[in-house]
Amino acid sequence: MRRRYPTFLISVLAFGYAFLYVPIILVMVYSFNDSRLVSIWGGFSLRWYGELLHNEQIIDAAWLSLRVAVMSATAATVLGTLAALALTRMGRYRGRFLFTGMVAAPLVMPEIITGLSLLLLFVSLQDLVGWPNGRGALTITLSHITFSMAYVAVIVQSRLAAMDATLEEAAMDLGGTPFRVTLDITLPLVMPAMLSGWLLAFTLSLDDLVITSFVSGPGASTLPMVIYSKVKLGLTPDINALATLIIVVVTLCVACAGWLTLSGNAKSPTVARTHN
Amino acid sequence: MTGPTALPPRVDRWWRRTVIGMPYAWLLLFFLVPFLLVFKISFSDPIVGQPPFTPLLSPQGPGLFHISWDNYRFLFDDDLYLVSYLKSVHIAFISTLLCLLLGYPLAYAIARAQPPWRNVLLLLIILPFWTSFLLRVYAWMGVLGDHGLINNLLLWLGVIRQPLKILYTDLAVYLGILYSYLPYMVLPLYASLERLDPDLHEAAADLGAAPLTVFRDITLPLSLPGIIAGSMLVFIPAIGEFVIPSLLGGLDSLMIGRTLYDEFFSNRDWPLSAAVATVLLLILVLPIMVFQHFQARDQAGVQ
Secondary structure (H helix, E strand, O other): OOOOOOHHHHHHHHHHHHHHHHHHHHHHHHOOEOOOOOOOOOOEOOHHHHHHHHOHHHHHHHHHHHHHHHHHHHHHHHHHHHHHHHHHOOOOOOOHHHHHHHHHHHHHOOHHHHHHHHHHHHHHHHHHHOOOOOOOHHHHHHHHHHHHHHHHHHHHHHHHHHOOOHHHHHHHHOOOOHHHHHHHHHHHHHHHHHHHHHHHHHHHHHHOOHHHHHHOOOOOOOHHHHHHHHHOOOOOHHHHHHHHHHHHHHHHHHHHHHHHHHHHHHHOHHHHHHOO | OOOOOOOOOOOOHHHHHHHHHHHHHHHHHHHHHHHHHHHHHOOOOEOOOOOOEOOOEOOOOOOOEOOOOHHHHHHHHOHHHHHHHHHHHHHHHHHHHHHHHHHHHHHHHHHHOOHHHHHHHHHHHHHHHHOOHHHHHHHHHHHHOOOOHHHHHHHHHOOOOOOOOOOOOHHHHHHHHHHHHHHHHHHHHHHHHHOOOHHHHHHHHHOOOOHHHHHHHHHHHHOHHHHHHHHHHHHHHHHOOOHHHHHHOOOOOOOHHHHHHHHHHHHOOHHHHHHHHHHHHHHHHHHHHHHHHHHHHHHHHHO
């Protein structure tokens, strides 16, 4: 027996999703506005997209952001996956409690504190050992690895926790060393989670403003830093165009990640329930 | 957090050391040590120099340790900081309530939808969360501005003659936080609502309970873990929010994240900023502990 879905709930859904999507759609629509005045429609035009291509400041910043995002997401995926293994497959060890706390804490820590603390670390390190020399792409990448590895760890950990360990135990009983078993059995099974972790780390890095502002040095402006300094003064049509491009790219990435997760879950149905 | 799985006794030591040691060392160096540094530097004096604060261990100073309480004294003497802390908690609280008011019906509606629809609806909740946070806040400038969507709509309908001032007020900050943090509220709520056994509703309804009674006596209490988790996930990061008050708020939307940012970048007073951050962390410890406590209890209940 199937009961009718209440009209009240349909209107809740309609209002909720309108609230979520109308502002974004508005930005996308106005990115095609010919008028320099952002609020007045002056006809359809692609001119702001064209101007983006000639804006060297934005292109440089985008290139820096992209490089940092690829490097930090890759390192964060490696470290985050190791952290997830250390939390689910390594039994008990000294300092496990502290470790659990350190993995979870970056998720709730205000960025402003993380940013300040990392800056103080880099300055003190430079004072003590002369490394890192100055601030820029390197310090930004190190900081992004630190906050995004927590997200990767959480995603991979939930997958590992839901996964049946009997396969790994069987492989061990058959004489596989823990290293081979992890490499041949565990990692292929958590690969979809690692990939979605990588994508999340990538978008988090691409998006971060506050931490980056603290740990960046002169001459190293990432895309969010450029966007923030422009947006602080109000709406601008070229930022509308940039926003539209970013939203389209990210949506495609998320669609890929969603597809990977779903196809991964199809292979091991127990995981599906834990992904919320 | 799940308990450690039973391990076969043969574990290569080097592999075990790598798996635990590498992320452990990284987090010690880049997470724990920096916090100790913030704490340490909050007790030093600002100087003109690089780095712009006095060392704690100074051989030429009056004593071996030089601890200065000046930053904390200043923090409580100057109204700006006290007002900022209070206002942050106030704004975060109201925004969390708004998130709950919109998030609960939304999560409930998703949990009651047909299973194939649920995944799509959830994905649509998460999707904006993936696109740039900064750009999503920016998008609201276009909705709330004097010539924004809301004002244009109201003017066109003839409800108002003059544009309402919404952008650069506290109301805009509430809406910005509500919008940006809504997924954090909906997901845990959905998780606890979806877990509810529909038979419970049926049984209560069969026994003659009115829909509202069923909701009040069954659905609401059983979804309490989701309410607490979601509220904490919104409340905790909202207190330290910087981008939203900076872009959408007015000059008087003093949230502590913004005050700290300005203190640091305009006045370049590093020790005072460190003291501001230390006090903020102390304010956050309580809600974080409440959150961890309920998470642990919730997880234990599931298994």
